[in-house]
Amino acid sequence: DAMVIxxxxxxxxxxxKPVTLSCSQTLxxxxxxxxxxxxxxxxxxxxxxxxxxxxxxxxxxxNFQSRRPNTSFCFLDxxxxxxxxxxxxxxxxxxxxxxxxxxxxxxxxxRLTVL
Amino acid sequence: xxxxxxxxxxxxILEGKNCTLQCNYTVSPFSNLRWxxxxxxxxxxxxxxMTFSExxxxxxxxxxxxxxxTKQSSLHITASQLSDSASYIxxxxxxxxxxxxxxxxxxxx
Numbered sequence: 001d002a003m004v005i006x007x008x009x010x011x012x013x014x015x016x017k018p019v020t021l022s023c024s025q026t027l028x029x030x031x032x033x034x035x036x037x038x039x040x041x042x043x044x045x046x047x048x049x050x051x052x053x054x055x056x057x058x059x060x061x062x063n064f065q066s067r068r069p070n071t072s073f074c075f076l077d078x079x080x081x082x083x084x085x086x087x088x089x090x091x092x093x094x095x096x097x098x099x100x101x102x103x104x105x106x107x108x109x110x111r112l113t114v115l
Numbered sequence: 116x117x118x119x120x121x122x123x124x125x126x127x128i129l130e131g132k133n134c135t136l137q138c139n140y141t142v143s144p145f146s147n148l149r150w151x152x153x154x155x156x157x158x159x160x161x162x163x164x165m166t167f168s169e170x171x172x173x174x175x176x177x178x179x180x181x182x183x184x185t186k187q188s189s190l191h192i193t194a195s196q197l198s199d200s201a202s203y204i205x206x207x208x209x210x211x212x213x214x215x216x217x218x219x220x221x222x223x224x
Contacts, residue, residue: 004158042204042214043159090158103149104212106158 003027004107006091012113013081021076021110023091032074033104034066035090043090049074078112086114117142119215121205127221132195136218138188138205146208150179150190153202153217162190162203195222 005024013019023032031050035043047056049068063085065077078085088111092104119140128134140148147166151159163172163179165188172179176193192199200222205215 006158040216040219042216045211088156092158103161103164106151106160109156109158111156 004091004093004105006089006107006110008110009108010111010113012115013078014115015083016080019078019081019112021078021089021091021112023074023076023107024072025091025093025105026072027093027095027105028071029093029095029105030071031094031096032068033092033094034064034074034076035092036085037088037090037109039087046076081112081114083114086112088112117207117209117213119205119207119213121203121215121218123218124216125219125221127223128195130195130197130222130224134192134195134220136190136192136203136205136220138190138215140186140188140205140207140213140215142186142207142209142213144209145183148179148181148188149206149208150177150188151204151206153204155201159204159206192220195220197222197224 007022033048034046037043045057046060047066063079067075088109090109091107094104122137149164150162153159162177163174165172165181167183170181178191181188202217202219204217207213
């Protein structure tokens with residue numbers, strides 16, 4: 001059964017053309033995360049939502065925005081994609097970041113190509 | 116600075132052989148340590164999780180160890196299969212997840 005779903009799996013956009021990536025979850029988890037992963041690198045946390053509270057990482061560019069309209073859905077908006085934004089974007093969820101067994105469940109990722 | 120270092124960066128083994136991947140960390144505060152398997156083009160999937168008081172955890176052919184004193188962990192894969200070819204990522208949970216850069220394992224027939 002799918003738990004963290006990302007759409008689309010592959011996205012191609014043009015330089016400077018806004019793009020939105022989608023994530024949904026069937027786990028009813030409180031926290032949703034967006035990571036950027038470039039080739040052969042570790043995932044880099046962009047931001048996360050704890051319920052409706054948005055938490056941005058200090059080094060996340062302003063070009064990246066996020067929306068969480070309800071518990072199940074979270075969106076990543078890239079306002080003006082540059083060539084350097086080409087990467088795999090991973091969505092993850094967890095129940096409660098305060099738990100010592102706080103496990104993050106990852107989606108399959110969206111591979112973004114910028115032409 | 117919180118860091119998670121993995122070795123080797125890449126590893127090639129023959130099907131059926133065993134292998135051990137290493138993870139050293141300097142992370143504070145420490146909550147737990149996980150090993151994830153990430154197939155090419157897919158999201159990471161959790162293999163094992165260990166808290167401070169646990170020093171070994173198995174999941175099928177995967178066995179992870181944790182030495183909290185030396186801040187080292189290992190992932191041992193027994194009787195490797197072609198499907199084990201993937202990146203293995205060591206992740207330490209602190210105030211957030213601290214990812215290692217992974218070990219790329221290739222299993223050849």
